[in-house]
Amino acid sequence: MAVLRLLIRRLFFALPILFGILLLTFLLVRLSGNDPAGVLAGPTATGEDVIRITKQLQLDKPVWQQFIAYVNTLAHGDLGRSWLSDKPVVRELLIRLPATLEMVIGGGILGALIAIPLGLRAALRVNGILDHSSRILSLIGFGAPTIFLGLLLIYVFFYLFGWAPPPMGRLDLLTTAPPTITGSYLIDALLTGNWEAARSAAARLVLPCVCVATVYAAPLIAQTRAVAMDVLASDYARYARACGLPPRDIRRMVWRNTAVPVITYGATELVALFGAAAVLELIFSWGGVSQFGLMAILKGDFAVVQGFTLLMSLIAMAIFAVADIVVMSLDPRARK
Amino acid sequence: MTPRLSRRLALLAAPAAFLAATLAFAQPAAAQNTLIVAAPQTPTGFDGDIPKVATRQMIVQGNDSLVRYKRVKKPDGTEVLDPSQLEGSLAESWEERDGGKTVIFKIRKGVKSPWGNEMTADDVLWSFQRAWAIKRTGFFLFNLIGVQTFEKTGDYELTVHLKQPSPIFLPMLTMYFPTLHDKKQVLANATPEDPWGLKYIDQNLVGFGAYFVESVKPGEQVVLRANPNYFRGKPYYERVIYREVPSVANRVALLKTGQVQWVEDLPLKQIADLKKDRTVKVQSAIGTQPSSIRINETLPPFTDKRVRDAFVLATDFDSFNKSVFEGLGVPVRSIVPPTVPGSIEAFKPPGRNVAQAKKLLADAGFPNGLEVPLTYAGTYWWMEPVAIQLKNQLADAGITLNLQRIPDPDFVKRGLINVRDMALFPAGDATFVLDPVFTAWIFGYSQGVANRNFFKNEEFDKLILASLNEQDAAKRTENMRQAQLLHGQDNNWLMLYYPGIHQAMAPCVNGWIWYTDDWPRFADLSCKK
Numbered sequence: 001m002a003v004l005r006l007l008i009r010r011l012f013f014a015l016p017i018l019f020g021i022l023l024l025t026f027l028l029v030r031l032s033g034n035d036p037a038g039v040l041a042g043p044t045a046t047g048e049d050v051i052r053i054t055k056q057l058q059l060d061k062p063v064w065q066q067f068i069a070y071v072n073t074l075a076h077g078d079l080g081r082s083w084l085s086d087k088p089v090v091r092e093l094l095i096r097l098p099a100t101l102e103m104v105i106g107g108g109i110l111g112a113l114i115a116i117p118l119g120l121r122a123a124l125r126v127n128g129i130l131d132h133s134s135r136i137l138s139l140i141g142f143g144a145p146t147i148f149l150g151l152l153l154i155y156v157f158f159y160l161f162g163w164a165p166p167p168m169g170r171l172d173l174l175t176t177a178p179p180t181i182t183g184s185y186l187i188d189a190l191l192t193g194n195w196e197a198a199r200s201a202a203a204r205l206v207l208p209c210v211c212v213a214t215v216y217a218a219p220l221i222a223q224t225r226a227v228a229m230d231v232l233a234s235d236y237a238r239y240a241r242a243c244g245l246p247p248r249d250i251r252r253m254v255w256r257n258t259a260v261p262v263i264t265y266g267a268t269e270l271v272a273l274f275g276a277a278a279v280l281e282l283i284f285s286w287g288g289v290s291q292f293g294l295m296a297i298l299k300g301d302f303a304v305v306q307g308f309t310l311l312m313s314l315i316a317m318a319i320f321a322v323a324d325i326v327v328m329s330l331d332p333r334a335r336k
Numbered sequence: 337m338t339p340r341l342s343r344r345l346a347l348l349a350a351p352a353a354f355l356a357a358t359l360a361f362a363q364p365a366a367a368q369n370t371l372i373v374a375a376p377q378t379p380t381g382f383d384g385d386i387p388k389v390a391t392r393q394m395i396v397q398g399n400d401s402l403v404r405y406k407r408v409k410k411p412d413g414t415e416v417l418d419p420s421q422l423e424g425s426l427a428e429s430w431e432e433r434d435g436g437k438t439v440i441f442k443i444r445k446g447v448k449s450p451w452g453n454e455m456t457a458d459d460v461l462w463s464f465q466r467a468w469a470i471k472r473t474g475f476f477l478f479n480l481i482g483v484q485t486f487e488k489t490g491d492y493e494l495t496v497h498l499k500q501p502s503p504i505f506l507p508m509l510t511m512y513f514p515t516l517h518d519k520k521q522v523l524a525n526a527t528p529e530d531p532w533g534l535k536y537i538d539q540n541l542v543g544f545g546a547y548f549v550e551s552v553k554p555g556e557q558v559v560l561r562a563n564p565n566y567f568r569g570k571p572y573y574e575r576v577i578y579r580e581v582p583s584v585a586n587r588v589a590l591l592k593t594g595q596v597q598w599v600e601d602l603p604l605k606q607i608a609d610l611k612k613d614r615t616v617k618v619q620s621a622i623g624t625q626p627s628s629i630r631i632n633e634t635l636p637p638f639t640d641k642r643v644r645d646a647f648v649l650a651t652d653f654d655s656f657n658k659s660v661f662e663g664l665g666v667p668v669r670s671i672v673p674p675t676v677p678g679s680i681e682a683f684k685p686p687g688r689n690v691a692q693a694k695k696l697l698a699d700a701g702f703p704n705g706l707e708v709p710l711t712y713a714g715t716y717w718w719m720e721p722v723a724i725q726l727k728n729q730l731a732d733a734g735i736t737l738n739l740q741r742i743p744d745p746d747f748v749k750r751g752l753i754n755v756r757d758m759a760l761f762p763a764g765d766a767t768f769v770l771d772p773v774f775t776a777w778i779f780g781y782s783q784g785v786a787n788r789n790f791f792k793n794e795e796f797d798k799l800i801l802a803s804l805n806e807q808d809a810a811k812r813t814e815n816m817r818q819a820q821l822l823h824g825q826d827n828n829w830l831m832l833y834y835p836g837i838h839q840a841m842a843p844c845v846n847g848w849i850w851y852t853d854d855w856p857r858f859a860d861l862s863c864k865k
Contacts, residue, residue, distance in 0.1 A: 050749065084380065095555075096554070155589070159593065167583070168579050168586075287580060
């Protein structure tokens with residue numbers, strides 16, 4: 001019941017937030033001075049061609065009229081058409097979304113599996129080997145730009161050692177893609193028993209996921225360690241130790257009290273990963289939605305930029321909602 | 337084993353298994369007769385009349401033209417185009433009547449599309465009608481050369497009537513537009529709302545060329561399959577996998593490791609490095625794409641020729657080749673590239689003379705130097721480095737260049753002939769017809785589509801108009817010699833270098849020929865190990 005109440009509340013607040021995002025994105029994109037009419041018309045276009053295309057795209061109308069027209073089409077579930085590919089934006093985004101989800105969620109899970117135990121262990125044994133290791137890993141994740149990290153891994157594991165598959169997308173060139181069920185090649189291949197495709201998809205996921213995991217783990221280790229140290233220094237932790245509670249129970253207590261801020265922080269970082277994924281997708285020729293959004297920004301494809309921003313906002317809201325539900329299940333106070 | 341230990345092992349096992357998937361990786365060898373191409377982006381459309389992102393490099397694989405430039409063998413055995421000779425392609429031959437106002441094409445018999453439909457005059461007529469109706473690139477060509485009407489005059493014969501005889505008409509038909517389609521195949525997939533098959537052609541190559549589209553994965557790859565009925569014989573590569581690899585470093589690494597056989601669009605830095613690498617092959621051609629800084633003489637301060645002359649004198653032209661073009665550039669000496677017959681050396685860099693440049697500026701009313709915006713974009717990779725270097729050079733003469741980088745779409749729009757509001761900017765337009773009149777026309781005629789800096793010279797315009805329909809080759813050549821000199825002496829271009837067309841490929845790949853649109857034809861290629 002509490003979960004349902006939370007979801008309804010979230011939905012209620014989501015609408016004005018989404019409207020605000022829509023308006024802001026629309027204004028930013030329109031006022032950037034980027035005009036795609038010239039590109040669409042092509043180098044052989046005459047002035048009349050440019051005027052015709054400007055009218056077709058309704059760019060000759062005042063910005064507020066353009067916004068109303070946009071919201072109107074949006075209300076009908078239509079994000080418009082890409083100005084460069086002339087295809088429905090919804091289709092263009094959805095076709096690429098699973099690739100990004102596969103990389104970000106996969107890397108996020110890997111990062112969390114590394115970061116949380118490492119951060120906890122580092123807090124329990126300050127200045128121990130694991131504490132020093134976690135700091136080094138954090139430093140790498142914080143310090144190395146994502147693009148550098150990606151290129152370095154490719155150079156070492158593909159170019160030098162030949163262990164990793166070539167950075168040419170999500171599947172070997174000659175492997176037949178599994179039928180689309182979820183859009184994730186790995187999951188679809190496993191579901192359909194296409195082991196060759198599953199092996200190929202898994203192999204190609206490794207390096208991108210390691211990159212994402214490194215970027216994700218760095219702040220998460222630091223956050224977990226800091227929160228766990230606070231918990232360990234708290235009165236109730238000292239009291240528990242004084243009462244002679246076994247170390248295992250103390251660790252459990254530390255984790256339960258650390259989990260809430262770590263999960264909330266982890267959700268925020270996970271949302272940020274979708275932005276960082278754009279660079280990784282470019283490097284690994286991933287063909288995901290973040291890369292697509294980045295290219296749309298660079299090429300002035302307004303319709304895609306707006307659709308992309310909206311999609312990212314929805315994803316962020318979904319992640320925060322899931323994080324809240326998890327927090328509710330861990331913390332009884334959150335259910336009140 | 338204690339439960340604690342086994343739990344730890346289990347925790348370690350998951351990532352280890354994940355990593356093992358990589359370590360156990362073995363890339364399956366590419367199937368024989370499959371060409372794998374690494375390109376910065378995959379196409380978003382396949383309609384030559386409505387080109388979108390990366391359409392041009394695809395359309396030439398599946399749609400042949402009516403005529404083409406003849407190939408001639410060089411002493412080393414490689415082939416090049418001979419711009420002075422045309423030969424039939426989908427048209428077996430042609431005949432000019434009424435002093436060149438009527439051209440009758442004999443369509444080649446036995447040409448079949450991948451779907452087995454034989455090409456007839458109906459296909460050409462329908463394709464021309466389509467280009468006319470949708471009013472895009474093909475229509476632009478028709479207007480440019482003054483096509484009046486066209487009609488079917490036999491099952492394998494098409495007649496085109498021109499307003500005036502045009503020596504440019506046939507060379508222009510070497511291009512991929514108006515694109516020639518298999519009418520039957522398109523109509524079988526067209527709808528009453530879309531009678532010209534826009535949607536179908538947008539996602540398919542429906543021509544009589546060497547390849548057709550087998551599959552498209554947006555943002556990932558396009559697979560082309562050889563046309564089994566191709567009239568020049570089945571291509572060596574039965575399949576082409578055109579893979580999107582946006583990262584330059586990865587495209588190079590993939591070529592070096594033999595994962596791909598062909599790489600597109602590499603910056604000159606990488607080309608220069610690859611030329612020294614024995615594990616790959618790089619072939620080059622000058623191309624027709626000059627890099628230049630355009631000066632708009634209709635905008636102040638460039639209305640005064642002394643200012644333009646000062647810019648030329650303050651520029652160290654040679655330095656650009658080393659610092660920007662990696663020593664691979666070929667100097668630009670005219671608006672007509674050296675690959676086009678009739679090109680002359682119309683401009684000679686006078687040698688850098690900063691003192692003289694300052695004097696000219698002072699004479700023009702700028703004794704304390706001047707400040708000018710240099711507008712550029714990311715349209716070509718060399719634009720930014722050239723802009724930065726020029727800024728440094730001109731500063732010595734008291735000229736302050738304010739570099740203004742604007743988005744690519746804006747840059748394109750501001751260079752259109754109805755706008756032309758940039759005073760100083762880099763440009764890299766190429767001519768796609770190897771004809772001096774056509775080239776001078778688009779670059780230098782006051783209303784030329786690539787005359788983005790509004791060079792306006794009445795004498796030049798007269799020479800162009802007198803040559804467009806001139807049948808006497810000697811007269812045309814002489815007119816264009818004068819036109820090039822007029823343009824060269826006007827100093828409205830800072831003529832830099834042709835970056836060239838450079839193709840990086842696996843060592844075994846042979847057969848590459850440079851085409852005027854700069855895109856390779858995969859059907860030309862083969863692999864001899």
